[in-house]
Amino acid sequence: MKKLLVLFLFGSTFAYAQRNFTIEETVFGPRQFAPETLVAPQWIPDTDAFTYLDAKYQNLLIRDSKSNWQDKTLVTTSQIAEAIKKTLGTEDEIILTYFPYDYQWKDQNTLAFQINAKNWKYTISYLLKDNKAAILTKAPNEGTNIEIASDFSKTAYLIGNNIEIIDQKGAQTKVTQDTLDGIVNGSDYTHRQEFGINKGMWWSPDNDKLLYYRKDETMVTKYPLIQWQERVASVKDIRYPMAGMKSEEVTLVVYNSKSGRKTTLKTGEPKEQFLTICTWDPSSQFVYVGVLNREQNHLKLNKYNAETGDLVQTLFEEQSSTWVEPQHALLFLPNKPNQFLYQTDQDGYNQLYLYNTDGKLIKNLGFQDVIVEDVRDFLPKGNSLTYIGITNNGLDRQLFKVEIPSGKTKQLTQAQGTHNASISSTGKFVLDQYANISTPNTINILQADGKTAQHILTAENPFEGEVTLPKIEPVSLISADGKTPLNGRIIYPNDFDPNKKYPVMVYLYGGSHAQLVQNRWLYGAGYFDLYMAQQGYIVFTMDNRGSDARGRDFTRVTHRQLGQAEMADQLCGITYLKTKNFVDTTNIGIFGWSFGGFMTTSLMVYHPEVFNAAVAGGPVIDWKYYEIMYGERYMDTPQENPDGYALTSLIDKAKQLKGNLLIIHGAQDPVVVQQHSMDFIEACIKAGKQVDYFLYPTHEHNVMGKDRIHMYEKIAHYFDLHLKK
Known part of the structure; x- marks a missing residue:
């Protein structure tokens, strides 16, 4: 019996043992453990059928309502490659290893896609029925910023800082x-x-x-x-x-x-x-x-x-009184060329407004407090439009349809989470992919009324049986103004014991146009967050006021004094953490990059009693060193706002630093130039403050590729050195 028990236990451990992430998987894990999905799905024009690539990117598959949405192969990479070789009539060497990811349907029978050859970049037209390929456009390999005319008659591109045009006959013009x-x-x-x-x-x-x-x-x-x-x-x-x-x-x-x-x-x-x-x-x-x-x-x-x-x-x-921030080109109605849609958050949330070409406002198409994130497709006749809208205090993304003449709006997707959905050009069906904190990926075909017509896929947990996924818990807090809800998350160590005390890593960004916490798979957490939790840290993240997807007033509170309201909100998160018996309040660290690096350094000098260790990557140190387009939007000019620039500059506050601070910078950074961190280091030297500094000589604003593994290993080691005692 003992031998059998030992054998049983050993067999069970062998079969179901799971492990933590490796440091390499903090960078390459998102690709390795991506939940199963449909790759590059597209509706075929004027049909109730859609196509997508198989998992190996070799075949284009099709599903349609007539065959009860069962999949079948429509065309293969080898068929495409053979057709190109037979019909192109070019001496260029073309190697087609994968089915073109950027394929587009021109009509029900014709695909268009781009490929690179030895000398030229081609746009290829492929006819399914005839199994023939033809060159629609070409541009030289050294050409960049390629723009193709809608009828494929001409292609514009850049050679250096100048524009050239090539037509279908190959004639080139230097513009x-x-x-x-x-x-x-x-x-x-x-x-x-x-x-x-x-x-x-x-x-x-x-x-x-x-x-x-x-x-x-x-x-x-x-x-x-x-x-x-x-x-x-x-x-x-x-x-x-x-x-x-x-x-x-x-x-x-x-x-x-x-x-x-x-x-x-x-x-x-x-x-x-x-x-x-x-x-x-x-x-x-x-x-x-x-x-x-x-x-x-x-x-x-x-x-x-x-x-x-x-x-x-x-x-x-x-x-x-703060700023106006246009983000989207006008969108003309397909059936009324004298009317267009304009997006603005002037009434509180980014929404759609219908104007005519005389400048008359016809209708506000906004719906409740839904933020328009991504305009999708017009329906037949052009009287309706779909868009992805942000709901649930910034956490969810849902598909909406608005009737343009009346403004009547309907939510087409219902499950809480992040939906990536598109509607067929007939308007009869919706291809809906969604995920949330407990759902890696689910794909359904919905009817126009939102009811499920066909279930396509439920992705399994990609970590099951291999990696032990830490527990991720949503957190809802109130901002420092006492009235604004904030979204956060806590990631717990795998072997979490509420009776023990754990060091904390706070990961933050805090700036505009970014949102770290969303109701999608992993709740928006990055793989380095998961890795650090597996190493025995409580990992905490919260989106403060000033960050994205919450509307105009949520962002404008930062005007002329970046970092102040943001720090106040982050400290509300720290106060929350300190109420937890399992938090080691003497060993709290903080990590952020770019604006997050600014926030990290700001918290270290403004509130040195809170954090024992910090890592600031590519940090803004003084906004007078930052670019006009972004910086002056929020801070105005140094001449107009000297008090705000003085308040937010961290150079003269280096003397307040107490904890352990590691600054990382790319020597080729064209966004947050290295002068930021160098001036702060000099201020620390003069103030007699010790600070750690690491430079990546060949990298720009972000450390990419294999070097990113080196960076994460350095950050993890730094926190282990100063927070695990």
Whole structure:
């Protein structure tokens, strides 16, 4: 019996033993343990069928209502590759290892996708019925920022800082030929990609005209980045517009591909302004531009004549005592070319507003306190629109449908959590993928009324049988103002014993456009959070006021004094932790990067009695060293807000540091330049304060790749050294 018992116990342990994450899995774990899902799903136009890639990215599968949503193979990678080789008529070497992830349906029978070859980047059209492929567009391999006309007749791209166009016959045109350092054409890196800017060129709907940014940053101060690879280090200069200093001057130009004529839109003075939400009118005769002043508190939506560049009309203006932050281009209704949707949080939450092209507000399409996060699809006839909306105090994402003429809104998905859903172009079915804290991934086909038509997938816990997942617990707190609910989470050690005391790692960010706590798988926790919990830490995270997805008033409280309300809220979290008997209040650490690094350092110097150890990565130390576009939105200029800049600067507060602080910085950081941390180190030296410092010589703002493993190992070791006693 003893032998059998020993054998049973050994067999059970062998079969079901689980382990902790390795340090390597803090970086590569998200890919290794990703829950099962449908890869790159897309509805086929004008059908009730959708396609997606198999798990090995080799086959394109299809499911449709006619076959009761059962999957079958539609086309394989080998079929695509064979068709390309037979019909392309090019000498370029093309290797198709995986099915193109970026495939798009042009119609019910035609796929379009991009591939890279030896000399060119191609857009390929593939006909399913004929098993034939053809080149739709091509651009040279060195071309960047590629923009393709909707009829595939022309392709614009950048070579360096200049724009070229190539047509379907291969004829190339140099649109710009600027050689002066500091003149940049067509780049998405305009206004440092703030204000929702993600491209620098736009083809007109008639595909004859190209609208593009022309950025003049010759007057912007050069900032040196030291290059360490050579025997004698060299200097790489970047243009960095620091708060309160000279900013770039940007114009918008229309290039007519038929006449070769260029027209600059007359956006007026002052030259230091931000040109945003650029949108072509459906007629291709006009361009709409959001003209935002440098103070970022006054937006004009202007309409310009694309032929003459003249200002036709200011449709409306939006002003604020804090800031106006345009993020989304206008969206014209497919059935009414004189009406468009505009997104703004001017009434409290980012929502949709229907205007006509004369600037008249037709209807507010907002629904309760739902925040529009992602506009999805128009339904047939263009009278309805779907979007992903944020609900449940920022925790959930749901799919909504709004009837545009009436404004009537319906929530199409119901389960609490984060939904990634899309509706078929017929409007009959919804493909819904959702996850929450206890659900890795569930996929259903829903009917238009929201009822489940077919269950597709319930993903298993990807850690089951291999890695012991720590317990993750949602936390709800109240902010320092005593009235605003805050979302947080606690991650417990695997062998948690409420009668023991554990050190704490607080992980935070705290800045705008970021949210760490969401009702999705793992509740938004990162793998390093899970790893540290497995190493015996209580890991705590909370989204303070100023962070994302909670509406206008939640963010505006930080104006002109970044870090103050945020710190007050984070201290509410610390107060909560201290009520727990299992928390070792003498060994609390804090870790954050970028704005989180600013928050980490701020808490260490403002409240040195709270934290025994901290790691600040790429930290902002003084906002006068930060860029104009982001920094002045929240802080105004140093000249306008000297008290706010003095309050939030950490250089003169280095003398208040008491605990153990490790600062990590990338030597090539073009976002939070190294001067931030170097000035703080110098202040610590003069104040007689010891501080630890580590530099990643070849990395920019984030440490990426295998070096990120080295970074996490260093951070874990630092907390072990100072918090485990």
